[in-house]
Amino acid sequence: MANPVNKRFYTKINLLSLFFLSYPLVANSYNPDYNIAISCGSLKNTSGLDHRIWVGDSIDNSKIFSFIEPKTKNLSFNTKPISTYTNILYTTARVSHSNFTYSISTITTSPVFIRLHFYPSSYQNFDPSNALFSVQVNNNLTLLKNFNPLLWLDHVDDVTPIIKEYCIQIKPNEKLNITFIPNNINHSNPCYAFVNGIEVVSMPQFLYYSAPDYHFNYLTLNSNEYQIHSDSALEMVYRVNVGQNQVPTNQDTGMFRNWEADYPLYLEKQYPQSLSSDFGERVNYSLNTNPNYTAPEDVYRTSRSYGMDSTEDYNVTWNFEVDSTFTYMVRLHFCEYDYHIRIAGDRVFQIFINDTLAEETADVILWAGGRLIPVHKDYAVSMYSQEGNSKIERVNLSIKLQRLPKSMSYVFTNYHEVILNGIEIFKISDTNYSLAGSNRKSIILNPKQQFLPSEKSKKSILVVVVVVVSCFLLASVIGMIVFVRRRRRFESHPEMEESTRRIKKEGSSTLPSHLCRYFTIAEIKAATNNFDEIFIIGVGGFGNVYKGYIDGVTPVAIKRLKPGSQQGVNEFMNEIELLSQLRHIHLVSLIGYCNDGVEMILVYDFMQRGTLREYLYGSDNERLTWKQRLEILLGAARGLHYLHTGAKHSIIHRDVKSTNILLDEKWVAKVSDFGLSKAGPTGMAMTHVSTVVKGSIGYLDPEYYLRQRLTLKSDVYSFGVVLLEVLCARPPLVRSSEKKKASLVIWFQRCYKQGLIVEELVDPFIKDSITSESLKCYCQMVLSCLHDDGNQRMSMSDVVGALEFALQLVTTEEDSKFGWTKEKEKSEQRLLPHFTSEDGSDVFTSSSDDYGSQTSKVSTISTSTEGQPMLSATVFSEIGNPKAR
Structure with missing residues (x-):
């Protein structure tokens, strides 16, 4: 039920339509008991594209929410972005160098959606690259940490809003406090926090949280006993309408959810005839055990499949980038509306999630009980980077549909087809009650944020540099002596040199060591003083690049893939196979490689003057x-x-x-x-x-x-x-x-x-x-x-x-x-x-x-x-x- 205090207040000021659903153009399947939308930084109430009134936070709404900030000289203020967006919500923002909190009045309904809206533009003298902050709820749940909205843009040419959506449980009679905390790592030029809009909307009790008798498969542990309990928080990371266009917030079932189109962002390849549109029939909810608010009807009336006449054998695959070290709930939506498919067994297929077999014999008719009846299936999967390397922050979660293999002749199916209508992926809070993951791209601070060392630190740095250079020169002399002695031994014993070559060759039989030199990891460590950070000359998506000296004398550039990562394996193999066979005055020469256990390393000619960009801008x-x-x-x-x-x-x-x-x-x-x-x-x-x-x-x-x-x-x-x-x-x-x-x-x-x-x-x-x-x-x-x-x-x-x-x-x-x-x-x-x-x-x-x-x-x-x-x-x-x- 709705909060009676809020209801009386709404009636008193005659603003019922401002805070409750103003019925959209489509019939709602669910009317939220609590629905508030705040336009941050706004001096007035505004009408949004979702047919709701967004309440300005700069006018008196103290009985609905309050705005709290410490009494400091760095008070927050409302401002406008330099570049404007068509949606009026993003024409104002609340910006501050200090913490600030939105305290929402007591909410008796639970759980609720929280949606935070960010428009990563420039605000007066605030550079968007300096927006670096965290967001907490009630001081115990971390939603975002070291978050920079700018790094979440899909297309940097066009600044578009970034929306973060969460599901949380509110304790009875508890206020909801949402606190924004700038990461003030540099007091001379501090970072700031900002927000353009906040939504709090109630949801059905068991829409995403598990009912007491509901369990679903935990693919990582091969268990079918997983549940989403009330002490967990969720972050919606992807919500996709498969096979058709976007379903916007005003066409949802009353909870203002946005359903993205699956192509081209997530669908790996759009095959001919794979897009199925609806046949004009209405979805039948009367026989459905799932509530009619689970997903909009437009989601269930479109899908992806093979196409009845397809002879090519392939997987229908969607790829989603997610944070590692978290567990995710993957919800797949199905509705069988093809008039060819009428009884169980007509269409049977397989489902793989993160390359794990989730359903060996998926049959939508069998699950739903008939045609045109929606049904969904939930799965839990824990995402970890290869080799358990927690430093790999973003990994790929894939969903693949595959036709039933011919080897499974014991399963009869009339149509070797697949079908999927919708996808939802939720991150589940970890043991620290946090949902904070990494930004999509690494943060590059504005040049103005670089720290200026003090005189004392300058002297310390100078001492360190002198010591390191001295050690380096000593190591070089020793390396030269060792190299000369080894060369003399090899010249007097040619069979020893051949044996050494053979050992290097056999280090990796799958790579073309006959076209370039194979280095042992010991040789690489010797060349870089065990990957000493002082030798780092560059950092890229592949990993660190070091300057080293092979055999103690030859300067080289050594590119090291982040140990344990599998994300750059293809690039590693590709570069060796190409460069080992290409030789040209204007191509960087590959000297050799190392492929030892988890280490994948490439060794190139050293380019003394660095990159072209360094001589155009961004350096001295x-x-x-x-x-x-x-x-x-x-x-x-x-x-x-x-x-x-x-x-x-x-x-x-x-x-x-x-x-x-x-x-x-x-x-x-x-x-x-x-x-x-x-x-x-x-x-x-x-x-x-x-x-x-x-x-x-x-x-x-x-x-x-x-x-x-x-x-x-x-x-x-x-x-x-x-x-x-x-x-x-x-x-x-x-x-x-x-x-x-x-x-x-x-x-x-x-x-x-x-x-x-x-x-x-x-x-x-x-x-x-x-x-x-x-x-x-x-x-x-x-x-x-x-x-x-x-x-x-x-x-x-x-x-x-x-x-x-x-x-x-x-x-x-x-x-x-x-x-x-x-x-x-x-x-x-x-x-x-x-x-x-x-x-x-x-x-x-x-x-x-x-x-x-x-x-x-x-x-x-x-x-x-x-x-x-x-x-x-x-x-x-x-x-x-x-x-x-």
Whole structure:
């Protein structure tokens, strides 16, 4: 029952419709006894898209909830985001550097939903990257810890709300206190907490919590005795409508739940005929043991299946990223509405959850008792990283449907089919009564947050550095002596050297040690002083990168997969198989590898000068001249061109970015990190490779992202982003910038299209050294690389030619300050080749005699009939007006 005090208050102020369900456009199956929605930071009540009134927290609602904060100088305040969202809820926020609490009046109904709404935008002078905080309920349940909403965005180009939903039990006559706690790790520039909206909505007693006589399977322990007790809290991590579009909050069964679409975010592959839509019949709840509020009817009237006529054998698979070290309740929703399926046994299939057989003979008709009757099945599964390594924070939870194997002939089924209508996944609180997991991405603090060491700490650091360097030099001398002595022994006993080689070879029989050196883990530890942190020169998704000395003398870069992790095994194997067979002046060379137990390690040539990005922004390194930048880009382009055309099979890098272009001591560029690379399309009929989207945000080819079709031109797009990075000296994405400038690509294309002065985007350090002619040439090349239609982009061969021409322009401009000479014009005429693009139009010409050394080319760009820049046979004379096709 509803709280009588609240009811009297609502009646007294005539606001019953503000806090109770304002019936949506669809009939509700459940009317919550308690329903309050708070618009944080708002000075007035507002009407939401869910047909509810959201109460402003800056007006007097003391009988419903109270706002509590300590009496400090850092009081909270209401503010508005710099960029606005269409939903009025996200136009205000409550922000504070100190703790603050929303105390909800006594709630007699239990359990309840708690939903927290976050819009990760900039608020006045608050950088969204500094939003780092925890959320607790009644000082005993932790919902979030070190949470940064910015890191939960699916698409960084568009800031969208992040909604966290929880189910908790309230003790009788207890208030609900929700406290936001900033993580003040740096008092000189403290972090802050914020929230845009809070919902508290009651739910049926046994919707997700288990009734006394209800048990379900615990797959991890092969037990069917699992229950969700009232002393547990739940976090809804995924709620998916399988086979159809999203079911929004105002079309739920009265509890304002949102049901996402399963494709393309979670469904691994959408097969032909796998989408089943409803047949126009209504779902039958009269014979159903499950209440009609369990899920909306729209969920049960659509599904995924094989398709009756499918002959291909595959699994229908959904993948969900979750926190490790937690137990999850997985709820699968079914409703058999296909008119072919009428009796038990007509459709029998298998269900695997996290690769564990959950149902050997799943039969929806048998479970439900007939057609058009909804039913759900619950399962518990504990998620741990491989080898029990708790440092792996995010792992994959998969749900797979499989047709009944032919070997199970004893089970008769008329249709070798599968079906699933909906998925819900809930995290269950751990023994510490916490639901806090990791952020989706690692937190990178704003540069302003970096700690400035005191004079005392500076002296301590200096002493430590001197000691470490001294020890390192001593170790190097000893290593040199050992190396010389071993070499002499091997020279006098060649059979000993052969024996040592054989031992290294046999360290891993599955990897190509005959193409590169196999290192023992002892050798790797010796090279890195047992993985001493002082030798770390980089950190990536794969793991730490160390500088080491092989055999005591040869400097190398050692990339170590996080021990025990299975998430990078494919990348590890892929990189060895590719790089051990590829050799090119502009590709980083693989020296060897170590595969010893849980250790997977790659050893490369050491690149003295680090990454290209370090010389563009984000470091104290000296900036590169325009000519240096072109030379580095040309080298990287030649390396990629070799991958595309020079190897035995074309190879798509799939992760081209400025941090994967390394520089040696002579400033020679080398492409690195081939863990995501794939073999390109083969044969005349094959134009692309269908694959799950992988790569780096900001560099992804939009055509690849939307259609999951990977082509050689996907690398060209990513390289086009690098070209822009080099020109503008800023990252591809800057979330803290105003929305129109957040994406470098979109900003550049908009400026170009609208005829604005592109020079404003150019890095001031090189601005004076680029002539208008050079800039036109370069911009046209960038626009061609970034074309939405992959067929209209240049090939890497064309990019090489265009960069050679751009570099030749710089050389000529250095020779003559007064423009082109007649002799130069003649040389350009001789260099001008002819090329036909994939769609048959004249675009560009390029020829080469060797992948490391190519003849110069001249390329020019004009405007196509659609307004998109194209290369033509005239010298970069006019800048076109590009438009998306």
